[in-house]
Amino acid sequence: MKSTNATTELCRYNETEIFVRERNLCTELIGKTSFTEFVFMQVTGRNCGPTERAVLDAVLVTLCEHGMTPSAAAARLTYLGAPESLQGAIAAGLLGVGSQFVGTMEGSATILCQLADSGDGAEATARDIVAQHRAEKKSLPGFGHPHHRPDDPRPAALFAVGRAAGVSGRYIGLLEMLSREIDRAYGRHLTINATGAIAALLLEIDVPPSVMRGFAVLSRAAGLIGHLYEEQRKPAGGAMWKAVDAAVPYEAP
């Protein structure tokens, strides 16, 4: 653990004032900015204009709720054992927001950045990437969905929001080009999915891939409040327990 001169530029306060990135919380922010605008500003340090706001709102709305996901189930099963700790049940649900579902947006964003860096060679790069994934039998992050066929309905809605809000469309265009290359290479249609579209939209507003997962976690945290409030009024955790127990029976080795 080497000595560091670590500093923070997020927040300072005194007895009567709080400043978040040099804006006075009580006179400049509370009542004058939406939560979405505040979050964009707090995280990135940049002002949240109408374009960023429209895109980030759309992204956060998209990922919040999708029924009895593993994440929602983990939160409800945890609440069954520890109702004294709402934060614990939310945390349990968030711990599954990892590499396999929404975390694929990082992989998708990385590919889109590669394509952007290829300039005129973007189509050739796309063909190479698709060919390599096919050869290694790896799925392409941002494509395919277990429930939604032939097309996940969210990407089109997200692209429309982005374009109406005035993004450049560069990353959306690259994702659509990649999609065409995939369909050609596989000889069948594979949908762009929500995390692929969100990767493109967040790149349009300059959110770096390394922090994208954070916005997915934020959105799911909100969704889990809804699940746990429903759990308080209409408990489902007991039924879930019974269901998982029945679904995975004992079998002697």
Next chain:
Amino acid sequence: MKSTNATTELCRYNETEIFVRERNLCTELIGKTSFTEFVFMQVTGRNCGPTERAVLDAVLVTLCEHGMTPSAAAARLTYLGAPESLQGAIAAGLLGVGSQFVGTMEGSATILCQLADSGDGAEATARDIVAQHRAEKKSLPGFGHPHHRPDDPRPAALFAVGRAAGVSGRYIGLLEMLSREIDRAYGRHLTINATGAIAALLLEIDVPPSVMRGFAVLSRAAGLIGHLYEEQRKPAGGAMWKAVDAAVPYEAP
């Protein structure tokens, strides 16, 4: 684990559509509702009007960021050991959003509900509650702050937002009355703090006390993204480790 007929009313979907509380996600929500409005609707099942939106935005903006809190430190120290899991570092930071800091909003809300139920006897009830807390040397939830003196600046800002947004002002009024009784009984001024004010504001828009902590968790989740993104670019976790190690030296028993 008794058999239950558990159901959910949060979300349904088919191959081409997703409905959250019967609204079509892609045609009615994405691009047409802010994250704050969506969250209010998803959690409570009610439409989010301009009053609810203004109040909830103000509440979420208020709690998001307050510097190097124990929560932010826990998240950064966790990230130091497991940078592969942004969700794990966020979850670690959220696990401290419990009874001692923001969780006091539930205690505060419970007292405000008691006062509301007392009708004309609210002042007498307030005096009793204050006397009882003094006798038991228990702190009154929603009052006092370690840093902000003589007054936490956030309650006034929050009350102004609420009143401008058209809340009835019933719970704000009860909290202000309670504050006067406290000052009288203690013979000195104790500030209403942010969690006290937020308890009143959330009651004004009919958010039940049992789920209030969820909104604090949501707001802090956003704040932790900012801390971890800063940690990625300007690591402070090593300096924190060194600091806690020095702050708590070994002493033989």
Next chain:
Amino acid sequence: MKSTNATTELCRYNETEIFVRERNLCTELIGKTSFTEFVFMQVTGRNCGPTERAVLDAVLVTLCEHGMTPSAAAARLTYLGAPESLQGAIAAGLLGVGSQFVGTMEGSATILCQLADSGDGAEATARDIVAQHRAEKKSLPGFGHPHHRPDDPRPAALFAVGRAAGVSGRYIGLLEMLSREIDRAYGRHLTINATGAIAALLLEIDVPPSVMRGFAVLSRAAGLIGHLYEEQRKPAGGAMWKAVDAAVPYEAP
């Protein structure tokens, strides 16, 4: 946050030695003490004699594994989304080790301490406690089990270990007396359950109630390793997802 002179007496180290509670880790502990003995010593600061060791081993063995519990299911569902973070899946499973299942050992221990403090009046105190719980329709912590009837098989095994290991038997005796009063008051047999028996056993070796839950968490952490290793080789998370989704269908409000 008041200034404190905080110190720790757990561990000190230099470039070539590590001392845990003043024992040299490498020359006095590794290879010379079992994990159970080490844990008892590290947590309590006392030496772990053969009595403490036998009791703590029995307690930790008892709570480790009980099939597809909500805790095991939460861990497996979390692993499905984030296999890169074994620690995250274990943490998710541990977050449900709260007030409703194993956490009842604290309530049970508190009652046993009350009985112990009552001296000759223990039976009268037991009758009062039982009557009060009946009047308030509250379940008695440490009694009853959803699966095991008429008797949870674990308490008898635990008591036998404790007695063979030379505990005084004071708390076991009080729990058995309480059990008789419960059966008399309810007019039917209610089993002592594992957490009740464990509360008594841990009191016999002077483990304070405030930290008992920690040993349950430790034991379950071990059990979850087994579940996640099985999940690596024979994935069940997908089947669990499908099962909870089917078990809690959508119903329009």
Next chain:
Amino acid sequence: MKSTNATTELCRYNETEIFVRERNLCTELIGKTSFTEFVFMQVTGRNCGPTERAVLDAVLVTLCEHGMTPSAAAARLTYLGAPESLQGAIAAGLLGVGSQFVGTMEGSATILCQLADSGDGAEATARDIVAQHRAEKKSLPGFGHPHHRPDDPRPAALFAVGRAAGVSGRYIGLLEMLSREIDRAYGRHLTINATGAIAALLLEIDVPPSVMRGFAVLSRAAGLIGHLYEEQRKPAGGAMWKAVDAAVPYEAP
């Protein structure tokens, strides 16, 4: 989520009996097996002989406690905000048991397996691995320590336990060979560290790399109980908060 015929072979039970991997919990395990033996059997499905027991006890004793680590600090800072949830504070501490500290045992184990697979070419393979890490300026997992110089004292103690307990010594030997190649290539001595030694020991008893981190999590869970029990009696969380706040001051951008 494809349909699966998921089963478990960990545990079955009926009204009066519990079986863990076909052993009767109450008649064959409680009082007849140590926690360490039980855990080895529950996780791996194999009997825990004296060799496995000695090795696993030594491993678990080694990793349990090392002072005010980031993990211990995260747990204590979390407990400060949520003392109602001991499990939450433990979970927060465990979330940092990731790729950067103890998680390096997986990387170390992977290299040792590569060496083992190389048969007579092990030394050449070791030279290649060392050269490649040097060229990429990557640290070699299992080597080096920030505090312990010139040698981490734990590996020698662990190797002695393993050899006395009758392991084959194959992986210990390969790690020692790798250590010699490293010292030669770097022209200076780099210590084998605890996680490197533990990787070798766990391979000696056939614990697969994919689950090794679980045992580190288990050991640290125990250590965190000790930290939180000390925190209950001698709170240090407030001093830690103050220390991290002072260590990372605000600096305007």
